[in-house]
Amino acid sequence: MKKYLIIGGGVAGLAAACRLIEKGEKPLILEAGSYPSHKICGEFFSPECVAWLKRWGITFEQEIHQITLRSGQRTFTYPLLQPAGSMSHLSFDSKLLNRALEGGAEIWPNTPVLDILPTAEGFLVTVSQGQKIEVKNLIVAVGKLPFFRKTALKPTYYGIKAYFSHLPVKEKVVMFSLPGSYLGVSEVEKGIFNVACLTQHPFAFAGELIEKIKKEDAYLNDLFNEGKMLFSDWMVASIPEFGLKATPSWNRAYFIGDASITIPPASGAGLSIALASGILAADYAKDGNPEGFKKAWKKSHLLQLKAASLLHHLMLRPKLLQLAMRASPFLPGLTNFSFRSTRERYFSGHLGSY
Numbered sequence: 001m002k003k004y005l006i007i008g009g010g011v012a013g014l015a016a017a018c019r020l021i022e023k024g025e026k027p028l029i030l031e032a033g034s035y036p037s038h039k040i041c042g043e044f045f046s047p048e049c050v051a052w053l054k055r056w057g058i059t060f061e062q063e064i065h066q067i068t069l070r071s072g073q074r075t076f077t078y079p080l081l082q083p084a085g086s087m088s089h090l091s092f093d094s095k096l097l098n099r100a101l102e103g104g105a106e107i108w109p110n111t112p113v114l115d116i117l118p119t120a121e122g123f124l125v126t127v128s129q130g131q132k133i134e135v136k137n138l139i140v141a142v143g144k145l146p147f148f149r150k151t152a153l154k155p156t157y158y159g160i161k162a163y164f165s166h167l168p169v170k171e172k173v174v175m176f177s178l179p180g181s182y183l184g185v186s187e188v189e190k191g192i193f194n195v196a197c198l199t200q201h202p203f204a205f206a207g208e209l210i211e212k213i214k215k216e217d218a219y220l221n222d223l224f225n226e227g228k229m230l231f232s233d234w235m236v237a238s239i240p241e242f243g244l245k246a247t248p249s250w251n252r253a254y255f256i257g258d259a260s261i262t263i264p265p266a267s268g269a270g271l272s273i274a275l276a277s278g279i280l281a282a283d284y285a286k287d288g289n290p291e292g293f294k295k296a297w298k299k300s301h302l303l304q305l306k307a308a309s310l311l312h313h314l315m316l317r318p319k320l321l322q323l324a325m326r327a328s329p330f331l332p333g334l335t336n337f338s339f340r341s342t343r344e345r346y347f348s349g350h351l352g353s354y
């Protein structure tokens with residue numbers, strides 16, 4: 001019987017593996033896809049997780065010292081007290097993967113889990129080849145579309161991503177608010193920009209959405225006309241609802257990352273949540289305390305989810321956002337409180353001890 005099995009080798013699953021290794025364990029990770037792979041994500045790493053990742057020897061060439069919001073003619077710049085970072089999933093996931101492998105984790109790529117059956121001792125997990133694995137402690141890190149859900153999730157939003165060069169952007173990160181969509185541009189490597197967009201508008205193909213955006217925003221129109229797309233096509237995914245996930249109440253199971261909480265990307269907090277939940281779940285799993293994990297984890301995110309949700313709805317409504325941008329110089333305390341509320345608290349609470 002395996003002592004620790006992690007289903008899903010994205011950021012959350014790999015972080016859990018790295019932490020279990022620090023605690024002297026050698027987990028098995030089952031990953032449906034292969035490495036390295038691109039993911040639909042703005043690839044912005046928030047300041048609190050950047051500071052923490054230094055512990056694992058992961059540093060960011062692209063440091064971000066401020067975030068710029070643009071909506072119509074208005075621009076708002078928020079200076080960060082500590083630098084955030086930007087890095088492609090290809091690079092970041094490889095760094096975490098190597099750390100896990102060097103520490104002795106076993107990783108099976110191209111191995112989707114098909115079924116999980118709770119048993120008296122733990123779980124019986126069925127993988128694609130029909131193979132069954134017995135496991136005592138299970139960490140579920142399958143992302144935003146949990147396969148154990150019986151009813152299909154309706155897409156509420158759509159996400160797209162591509163890389164560009166030759167973008168005449170001075171800022172390291174700039175977010176654009178458009179009616180029913182928002183779009184982020186961040187430099188992931190020198191001269192290479194991630195462009196990721198979340199939209200409520202269904203579209204036949206991503207190019208159609210981009211044409212609509214170009215008509216809505218003259219600045220973005222110029223940007224897309226000058227930029228050179230480095231992908232053969234946009235990556236596209238449908239995104240279900242955001243919020244806390246309903247998860248099965250299995251004993252000895254720990255749901256982490258997007259499988260536990262999917263936070264609106266406007267907050268730029270999904271990756272720090274993935275990392276923090278992986279680390280925390282490993283700590284609680286080592287102590288055999290799934291209930292403790294559930295309490296410690298979900299409760300502490302209610303305010304963060306509310307703040308992220310507010311920002312998300314403002315970003316989808318440029319007129320309202322512009323009003324908020326006009327008011328912010330007069331309400332610096334509220335602006336700081338709103339930003340800080342979207343941050344992952346786990347790291348700020350633990351940084352001092354490392």
Ligand SMILES: Cc1cc2nc3c(=O)[nH]c(=O)nc-3n(C[C@H](O)[C@H](O)[C@H](O)COP(=O)(O)OP(=O)(O)OC[C@H]3O[C@@H](n4cnc5c(N)ncnc54)[C@H](O)[C@@H]3O)c2cc1C
Nearest residue numbers: 008010011012032042043044113143159257258268270271
């Ligand atoms: C448009 C958009 C932009 C975003 N931008 C940012 C940003 O800039 N900054 C930020 O912090 N967050 C951002 N996010 C959120 C962030 O990307 C996610 O919160 C984060 O990647 C979640 O990590 P995860 O490990 O939980 O899930 P994932 O990265 O989805 O990993 C889950 C893994 O599980 C595997 N898997 C799934 N099912 C199975 C199965 N049955 N068996 C085995 N393996 C399985 C998948 O192949 C995958 O590798 C963005 C999200 C969107 C949609």
